[in-house]
Amino acid sequence: xxxxxxxxxxxxxxxxxxxxxxxxxxxxxxxxxxxxxxxxxxxxxxxxxxxxxxxxxxxxxxxxxxxxxxxxxxxxxxxxxxxxxxxxxxxxxxxxxxxxxxxxxxxxxxxxxxxxxxxxxxxxxxxxxxxxxxxxxxxxxxxxxxxxxxxxxxxxxxxxxxxxxxxxxxxxxxxxxxxxxxxxxxxxxxxxxxxxxxxxxxxxxxxxxxxxxxxxxxxxxxxxxxxxxxxxxxxxxxxxxxxxxxxxxxxxxxxxxxxxxxxxxxxxxxxxxxxxxxxxxxxxxxxxxxxxxxxxxxxxxxxxxxxxxxxxxxxxxxxxxxxxxxxxxxxxxxxxxxxxxxxxxxxxxxxxxxxxxxxxxxxxxxxxxxxxxxxxxxxxxxxxxxxxxxxxxxxxxxxxxxxxxxxxxxxxxxxxxxxxxxxxxxxxxxxxxxxxxxxxxxxxxxxxxxxxxxxxxxxxxxxxxxxxxxxx
Amino acid sequence: xxxxxxxxxxxxxxxxxxxxxxxxxxxxxxxxxxxxxxxxxxxxxxxxxxxxxxxxxxxxxxxxxxxxxxxxxxxxxxxxxxxxxxxxxxxxxxxxxxxxxxxxxxxxxxxxxxxxxxxxxxxxxxxxxxxxxxxxxxxxxxxxxxxxxxxxxxxxxxxxxxxxxxxxxxxxxxxxxxxxxxxxxxxxxxxxxxxxxxxxxxxxxxxxxxxxxxxxxxxxxxxxxxxxxxxxxxxxxxxxxxxxxxxxxxxxxxxxxxxxxxxxxxxxxxxxxxxxxxxxxxxxxxxxxxxxxxxxxxxxxxxxxxxxxxxxxxxxxxxxxxxxxxxxxxxxxxxxxxxxxxxxxxxxxxxxxxxxxxxxxxxxxxxxxxxxxxxxxxxxxxxxxxxxxxxxxxxxxxxxxxxxxxxxxxxxxxxxxxxxxxxxxxxxxxxxxxxxxxxxxxxxxxxxxxxxxxxxxxxxxxxxxxxxxxxx
Numbered sequence: 001x002x003x004x005x006x007x008x009x010x011x012x013x014x015x016x017x018x019x020x021x022x023x024x025x026x027x028x029x030x031x032x033x034x035x036x037x038x039x040x041x042x043x044x045x046x047x048x049x050x051x052x053x054x055x056x057x058x059x060x061x062x063x064x065x066x067x068x069x070x071x072x073x074x075x076x077x078x079x080x081x082x083x084x085x086x087x088x089x090x091x092x093x094x095x096x097x098x099x100x101x102x103x104x105x106x107x108x109x110x111x112x113x114x115x116x117x118x119x120x121x122x123x124x125x126x127x128x129x130x131x132x133x134x135x136x137x138x139x140x141x142x143x144x145x146x147x148x149x150x151x152x153x154x155x156x157x158x159x160x161x162x163x164x165x166x167x168x169x170x171x172x173x174x175x176x177x178x179x180x181x182x183x184x185x186x187x188x189x190x191x192x193x194x195x196x197x198x199x200x201x202x203x204x205x206x207x208x209x210x211x212x213x214x215x216x217x218x219x220x221x222x223x224x225x226x227x228x229x230x231x232x233x234x235x236x237x238x239x240x241x242x243x244x245x246x247x248x249x250x251x252x253x254x255x256x257x258x259x260x261x262x263x264x265x266x267x268x269x270x271x272x273x274x275x276x277x278x279x280x281x282x283x284x285x286x287x288x289x290x291x292x293x294x295x296x297x298x299x300x301x302x303x304x305x306x307x308x309x310x311x312x313x314x315x316x317x318x319x320x321x322x323x324x325x326x327x328x329x330x331x332x333x334x335x336x337x338x339x340x341x342x343x344x345x346x347x348x349x350x351x352x353x354x355x356x357x358x359x360x361x362x363x364x365x366x367x368x369x370x371x372x373x374x375x376x377x378x379x380x381x382x383x384x385x386x387x388x389x390x391x392x393x394x395x396x397x398x399x400x401x402x403x404x405x406x407x408x409x410x411x412x413x414x415x416x417x418x419x420x421x422x423x424x425x426x427x428x429x430x431x432x433x434x435x436x437x438x439x440x441x442x443x444x445x446x447x448x449x450x451x452x453x454x455x456x457x458x459x460x461x462x463x464x465x466x467x468x469x470x471x472x
Numbered sequence: 473x474x475x476x477x478x479x480x481x482x483x484x485x486x487x488x489x490x491x492x493x494x495x496x497x498x499x500x501x502x503x504x505x506x507x508x509x510x511x512x513x514x515x516x517x518x519x520x521x522x523x524x525x526x527x528x529x530x531x532x533x534x535x536x537x538x539x540x541x542x543x544x545x546x547x548x549x550x551x552x553x554x555x556x557x558x559x560x561x562x563x564x565x566x567x568x569x570x571x572x573x574x575x576x577x578x579x580x581x582x583x584x585x586x587x588x589x590x591x592x593x594x595x596x597x598x599x600x601x602x603x604x605x606x607x608x609x610x611x612x613x614x615x616x617x618x619x620x621x622x623x624x625x626x627x628x629x630x631x632x633x634x635x636x637x638x639x640x641x642x643x644x645x646x647x648x649x650x651x652x653x654x655x656x657x658x659x660x661x662x663x664x665x666x667x668x669x670x671x672x673x674x675x676x677x678x679x680x681x682x683x684x685x686x687x688x689x690x691x692x693x694x695x696x697x698x699x700x701x702x703x704x705x706x707x708x709x710x711x712x713x714x715x716x717x718x719x720x721x722x723x724x725x726x727x728x729x730x731x732x733x734x735x736x737x738x739x740x741x742x743x744x745x746x747x748x749x750x751x752x753x754x755x756x757x758x759x760x761x762x763x764x765x766x767x768x769x770x771x772x773x774x775x776x777x778x779x780x781x782x783x784x785x786x787x788x789x790x791x792x793x794x795x796x797x798x799x800x801x802x803x804x805x806x807x808x809x810x811x812x813x814x815x816x817x818x819x820x821x822x823x824x825x826x827x828x829x830x831x832x833x834x835x836x837x838x839x840x841x842x843x844x845x846x847x848x849x850x851x852x853x854x855x856x857x858x859x860x861x862x863x864x865x866x867x868x869x870x871x872x873x874x875x876x877x878x879x880x881x882x883x884x885x886x887x888x889x890x891x892x893x894x895x896x897x898x899x900x901x902x903x904x905x906x907x908x909x910x911x912x913x914x915x916x917x918x919x920x921x922x923x924x925x926x927x928x929x930x931x932x933x934x935x936x937x938x939x940x941x942x943x944x
Contacts, residue, residue, distance in 0.1 A: 023832055023833065024832075025829065025832070028832075100817070100829075101817070104819065105817060105818075105819045106819065149891070151891075162784070163784075164782065164783065164784040165782065165783060165784075165828075166781055166782050166828055167782035167783065167784035167785055167889075168784075170781070170782060170861045170889040170890050171889060173861075173889070173890045173891045174889050174890060174891065174892060174895065177891045177892035177893065178892070216784060218784070218787060242788075244784055244787035244788045244791065245787050245791065246791050247790065247791045247794035247795060248794070249790050249791075249793070249794040249799075249800060250787050250788070250790040250791035250794060253783070253786060253787045253790050253824060254783070254787055282788075282912060282914055283788075283912050284911070284912055309638055309642070310636065310637065310638050310639035310642060311636065311637060311639065311725070311726070312634070312635075312636040312637075312639035312640075312688060312690070312716055313639055314725060315690060315716035315717050315722050315725045315726055316714075316716045316722070316754075316755075318719065318721050318722040318725050319716065319717065319718050319719045319721075319722035321721070322719035322720070322721040322722060323719060327721075328721060345572070345573070345577060346577075347576070347577050347578065352725060356637075356638055357497065357572075360495060360496075360497070361495065389642045389645075417639075417642040417643060417645070417646050418642050418645045418646060419621070419623075419645045419646065419649045420646060420649035420650070421649065423646065439756070440754060440755050440756055442754055
């Protein structure tokens, strides 16, 4: 049996069901491969031969004059078993079965899928799918989906595995339009006839390019094995899990999506949580948390400081922090002295620190830089949330970026409220400089909670205080 | 005692503590009033007299040659009682005490606040604050805060009351940069020395310009009265409540913010929920829900349909819908026939309807328009969620806007995933046309849940199925 790694490193690719009709997936994919500049060899299989987007189409797999590592199948389900047998004869290591129409569509499709499974077992070929956009390897430029684009192929350190068809393509387009979010490897799992969530996590855990793992799953085939792999994986890198099908109606819908037998398995969820897997409740939370892990160091403790212009936003953040097991830091004496120098009202020097209205008198840049510097240098502070307002120019935020760059050991998150255009401009400015921005500070606090939980998992100090009530 | 309404309709305004120093709030406010073009009369009080931004400054209130309705106070707390007495002699109906330094800062401030309260009681003057940006009336162009801008003053139908200082200013800037979100009246409550959440809601309930009420509160002074007012209010318009201080740490922080005595009062929360008040869990949810109420009709039932390119996003939406008490619609025969005409695979014609890959063969516009039209004409469908991908141009979405305009009786929400720039462009296109857009469909589903709950409250059919498990 070939390994997932061998398949992911394929440099000789063939598209079975390549097409010259520009409206067919078999054509769109070849166009995509041309655009993304895969450096390996590519061929297509089409009974009528020919050429499309510079790729030669052969009448059959055996006619191809070079060895083939990976085959992408875009042919109808009933043809897939025969094509697989041909792949075996050609020495193909892995296939991406992009075709739909397998177990997710009913009995006939289920039979095709079982046939495929039997051939895979007997030949040792590994398979992604059916019903998946397939895989991405940013080290080699390989992408088996027409959804891939240049941004998605810029190498990074986020490994993604998703039990989904097209969703992963659209999601990756979105994620990779964040400057700071770059992938390492992507594994589309589809119906999981072979490569499943445990195989995928196991591969990403060992993959040196990958430093953070993000997964979307609709079911977990072998709970015991997945928990075991997850336990190992979280020792090496954070594992973020977004799961669909948590209600019975949602679970029923997964049946016609990726033919999942999703169960509302609270025990499994509990075990994964205990193992240190970070459960994401939404795509939004997933993206924000990825940004946190990519851009900031792990927190050394759970004592946070808030700088704010607005008690209300601070209070909503404190609620979220408390619910997530964080505490407000007590400031050290030096910090107190430094705050006294810029903030006139004693109660505003407490945590949350209120920069209003002193920043009007002393200037925003001076006041906020001095405060942020003092907090980042306070040993009792493990992370800072800077909650302020968007400004018509980004200049006021430039000195703060410097303050953070000079003290890069603690997470700092920005949340700015105000006119949308100004918010977007300030967001872009900060993101370009690798500083995490969340529109609402509660989201930033949630991200910190995940990072703090992960920090405890890694250093073995995790006790079950997650979700604990807010008693001190 | 004057009424809140009388104060909100003030046309003769004086700023006590007006300043010629451009860095002082007393100057910024007058500049703001000039920019926002309030049509009433404005004067300032400053012991040294003079003029700033075209506003004449008088040495004392009694020198002002016209009657004054409303005074905005930017003077230190210890001066406020004397200024109030002067206001009483001048016949002032209401004051906005913007000054900080009252009960939120400790014992001395608490004493000042009690003095203020006593004077208000004996004179009948109504007061907003202390510690608030004050009020906005978009009918008259009145705004007592330098945070106000043109967008915020464009008249609309959303009434806002917020127990906060500056937050409400930044929040309103953000909200009013959404084309579809326009305010009617805004009441900043600050420390609530006089006008409190019940007064504010009572006023907004009666205000004809206001069609939806949004509140941010840190404590509720008189729970019984507030529940009674809320019960009346929800009969006339939806009431959305975002509450800070739900944890004990958050509640402690409210003490130094608006001097609230917040308690984690689950009984009160339950009563408000029963009364039909819609509890928002985040600013994001508040904004999305406001957009829902502004842009779409109330749903007539809880059976929803999903159109999607992605099983995964549909499944996460179905999870959210199920948790919120919604059901997937069963399609009528005519709908089934129409879907059969555009979707080849039978399982993809079920709910959620999967437009992929048929939309490649038949064209996105044609496929999606036909499907959306069929669903909106199906009596068993009470709302549609269109979950798709962002496109490089907005053109593909133009026919869908027409389909919705021609069938305007049901809520339709869009969620598009893809490259961020394209997402933003499609979002802007849809929002400009009054069609609600939520990046993630789970958010749209939550909004629908709130609207469905409100619909049931209004027609008296509300039974406690909210939050119920997903048993059918």
